Amino acid sequence: MMKKYFLSLCCIAAISGCGNTILSSSGSTDDTAVLSTNADICLGNGITIDYRFDNARVDDCVIYDSRVTLTITPENQPINNSPWYAFKVSSEAKRDIDVVINYVGGDHRYSPKKSVDGKYWQPLTFKSTKKQLRFSVTASPTPLFIAGQELVTNQAYDTWMHSHKQSPDVVVSSLGTSTKGRNIGMMEITQPNNKEWLVVLGRMHPPEVTGALALFPFVDNMLSNKGREFRQRFNILVIPNVNPDGVADGNWRHNAKGVDLNRDWKAFKQVESRLIRDKLNAIVADGGKIVFALDFHSTHKDVFYTMPSDYGLNPPLLVEHWLAQLAAEMPQFKVRQQPGTSPNKGVFKQYIADTFNVHAITYEMGDNTNRAVINEVAINANDTLMMQLLDTPANKFYGQ
Ligand SMILES: [Zn+2]
Structure with missing residues (x-):
């Protein structure tokens, strides 16, 4: 500490x-x-x-x-x-x-x-x-x-992942170890014939606890009975705690080397981002297709940082349609979508877009957003995303 x-x-x-x-x-x-x-x-x-x-x-x-x-x-x-x-x-x-x-x-x-x-x-x-x-x-x-926020510790992630071990098709394992040798845990939810993968990351920035409070129900919902049809088509990779050293040490933002991990997705100088890059490359080498990725964070307001619909990603309007559906489901919640690019900055969503030609978002919850609202938004965001992805024919993720 x-x-x-x-x-x-x-x-x-x-x-x-x-x-x-x-x-x-x-x-x-x-x-x-x-x-x-x-x-x-x-x-x-x-x-x-x-x-x-x-x-x-x-x-x-x-x-x-x-x-x-x-x-x-x-x-x-x-x-x-x-x-x-x-x-x-x-x-x-x-x-x-x-x-x-x-x-x-x-x-x-x-x-x-x-x-x-x-x-x-x-x-x-x-x-x-x-x-x-x-x-x-x-x-x-x-x-x-x-x-400063609720404590969501490294142990809490382990407990949470292991609570899903009994779910069908869930494998909890170690992606590798962090700079200081801590376990970076991951959950893979797969079916043998599935090719399409949804990727979920969290906690690059240690104090951003409201992002964690959104990630848990978002994934729980997908692993409940409501996600059964989704899981029959899509594999899911969840790495909920990308920066366990930063979490353990109570860091403000960085990993144990003093680096902002959400600026390392171009240089890949940090072991934490390299491990995830290598995992995604292994999925693709094995015939898999990354179709969408979410990275959970917190800031002073609720906002979804997205890639622009005219950036050439497949399919172009996936996120527009998804967030419109979320807004329709939750008229009392303001869905703020902020499209943008950050070329050469090493941001995860940009890396996903540029590498796999598909959409990715930074899912930001406000520091002070009501915790029940965070939970409700996460469940609705997951319900509507699953619907949107299921409605997308496989060839559309390849731009065909
Ligand atoms: Zn952040």
Whole structure:
């Protein structure tokens, strides 16, 4: 969770905390004691800030009276504004704690949430400026999770994929290992005579949790009885967690090498994107045809980044028809389609389009979109996509 060079920062924090103790004229020494025992935990005044878990991130911590001041810094720069934080707070005695989070290297993005079990989350009331977040929590001996979004950990992906193992024709396996040697899991749902493949990716960008919250129901729906006819014609490749190192380390955006994976689909310098490229090439070498791909992300609004219908992809109007159908199914939800190209930038959807001559989209859910809406949109998006693909004769994916 922590990189070694943050150790020195943490030591400085502990010293400055001690300095506060000496200089303090109002509080007793006991009230202002600060002890930082290692880089993944921060202790003081009976308060514990613990960031020794998958997806946690705190880069510096000072406890002073009942105030906890945390600093969040990015894995490397330049980087976009996605300061990610996650930690557990507890206190020997039940007490209210003021939390101040200072962002270095990026502006505020994620609203704080709390959870006792790491599964059910509640929003916290907060105040924020570009560089600072403030809120209060009641801490007790039972640790409370605090995070910028719900925690969707590497373990959660494994659990989810294995829950589908009992489904017919689902094979869960390892695509390979990440930069730091973590498993990159995949699900393949196949029938022996199927040639056409749908590809689903997620979590290139670790904090983009609402994308994950969309991917799960999208795929679940396809693997339910509703997807039976679809699965009789189409194979499905799901790689839900492309950047497990970034997820484990609580990175703002990059992989363990400090690279944005959604800018590597041209250079292929990163093992994570290379593994997927090689897998898709193996599918094609085996006589398969990639017909469509989705890549799940989050941003400040719900938007589908698509390839233009006049880009020469097969069939040209597939996405137009699909999203029109989704809009018809969900009149209360605004389906924003933003067609565009990003040549030479190394974006996944562009790579799919240029390599396989078929459409691909970046499926973006808003950071703050209601979670029930994310779920409902995903199910309807999947229903309508399955219909649209089933309505497309196989030769149309080849431009015939
Ligand atoms: Zn993203």
